[in-house]
Amino acid sequence: MxxxxxxxxxxxxxxxxxxxxxxxxxxxxxxxxxxxxxxxxxxxxxxxxxxxxxxxxxxxxxxxxxxxxxxxxxxxxxxxxxxxxxxxxxxxxxxxxxxxxxxxxxxxxxxxxxxxxxxxxxxxxxxxxxxxxxxxxxxxxxxxxxxxxxxxxxxxxxxxxxxxxxxxxxxxxxxxxxxxxxxxxxxxxxxxxxxxxxxxxxxQEMEQEILQKVNQEVRQEFRQEVRQELRQMLLRQLTRRLGNLTPELTEGVQKLPIEQLEALGEALLDFNELEELVSWLEQYN
Incomplete structure (x- = not known):
């Protein structure tokens, strides 16, 4: 400044x-x-x-x-x-x-x-x-x-x-x-x-910089909230479909970035066994 x-x-x-x-x-x-x-x-x-x-x-x-x-x-x-x-x-x-x-x-x-x-x-x-x-x-x-x-x-x-x-x-x-x-x-x-x-x-330049920074922080916070909500929703769907997940599997899902969370949302529709989720996570990790 x-x-x-x-x-x-x-x-x-x-x-x-x-x-x-x-x-x-x-x-x-x-x-x-x-x-x-x-x-x-x-x-x-x-x-x-x-x-x-x-x-x-x-x-x-x-x-x-x-x-x-x-x-x-x-x-x-x-x-x-x-x-x-x-x-x-x-x-x-x-x-x-x-x-x-x-x-x-x-x-x-x-x-x-x-x-x-x-x-x-x-x-x-x-x-x-x-x-x-x-x-x-x-x-x-x-x-x-x-x-x-x-x-x-x-x-x-x-x-x-x-x-x-x-x-x-x-x-x-x-x-x-x-x-x-x-x-x-x-x-x-x-x-x-x-x-x-x-x-x-x-x-005016300072105001613009502050506004841009605030907007960036708001967008980042919003993305984090969306990512967290998506994780929770996928964990609920996986639990209904496959039964209770082990702590290791839960942690593996929570560590996924947004792109892989979206991919998991599509893939879980074909899961019937916990082993399929394990294999999927191993493939992406």
Whole structure:
């Protein structure tokens, strides 16, 4: 979830990010990992943006990741292979405070090879750096502040002042999600208006994902109930036709998947002896 939100912000507000990271606003376009000829290591956390002369590679991380240094040199080589004349800036941005030495690691090094990249720990960044640009507002609560709730309150006031309703709703929803890394949900809901967030692309995508997950769980639960009812019905029919089943035969029927249960429902009409059920189960097992 956090990967998708950070990727959305970087792509929609690229001038805000380049002003923060590069010192000047540059409008960038998305660079698909498929353009680099090789399959991405983990495309969901990868953000590649490009202009005519440069490529910006961002990695947002909630936890220390020992694989990051190799990822950085790997994508540097991939970009060079595809765009040898373009410069490249690579920045790893850690969202959650950590004492791990990994959040300070900014090189990949093996014998006779060394690659450097930039690392930003948001909890060390001044809050003011995020309050002047709509695309950076969602990260303000993670910055160097003595009162995260007050910082989120200030952020919410700035969001209310955004004139463009679409931008306002997208920034509000993104802020609510990212602030969840450091603040309780009820505190966030007190400051950020849910009616505004409902209009955002991020909020609507989350609702759709939740709806799909619920539907999938309901369908799975329904299939399990149908399967259980079918097992019980077959056991009753087998008992009427063949007499009491042994615990082993009962267990054998209960372990059958739905397709074999349906096949057993047809086959049992020809059974006259328990041995026939035993043979049938042995055949399918």
């Amino acid at each position: 956090f990967d998708n939100v950070c990727k959305f912000l970087a792509e929609q507000f690229s001038p805000d990010f380049t002003r923060w990271l590069l010192g000047k606003p540059i409008t960038l376009t998305q660079l698909s990992p498929t353009e680099l000829s090789l399959e991405p290591i983990r495309a969901d956390s990868l953000i590649l943006l490009q202009s005519e002369n440069m490529v910006l590679h961002l990695e947002f991380q909630t936890k220390p990741n020992p694989d990051i240094p190799f990822r950085m040199i790997d994508y540097r080589c991939r970009v060079y292979r595809r765009f040898p004349k373009k410069s490249m800036r690579q920045v790893v941005i850690y969202l959650c405070q950590s004492d791990s030495p990994l959040v300070h690691q900014n090189t990949f090094s093996i014998p006779r090879t060394r690659h450097e990249f930039e690392v930003i720990r948001l909890w060390e960044q001044p809050t003011g750096a995020f309050l002047g640009s709509p695309g950076l507002l969602p990260f303000a609560a993670l910055s160097k502040t003595s009162d995260r709730f007050q910082t989120l309150q200030q952020t919410a006031q700035l969001i209310d002042n955004i004139a463009n309703q679409r931008v306002q709703s997208n920034v509000a929803a993104s802020t609510a999600i990212i602030a969840g890394l450091v603040l309780e949900r009820d505190l966030i809901n007190r400051l950020l208006r849910r009616d505004i967030m409902r209009e955002s692309v991020i909020y």
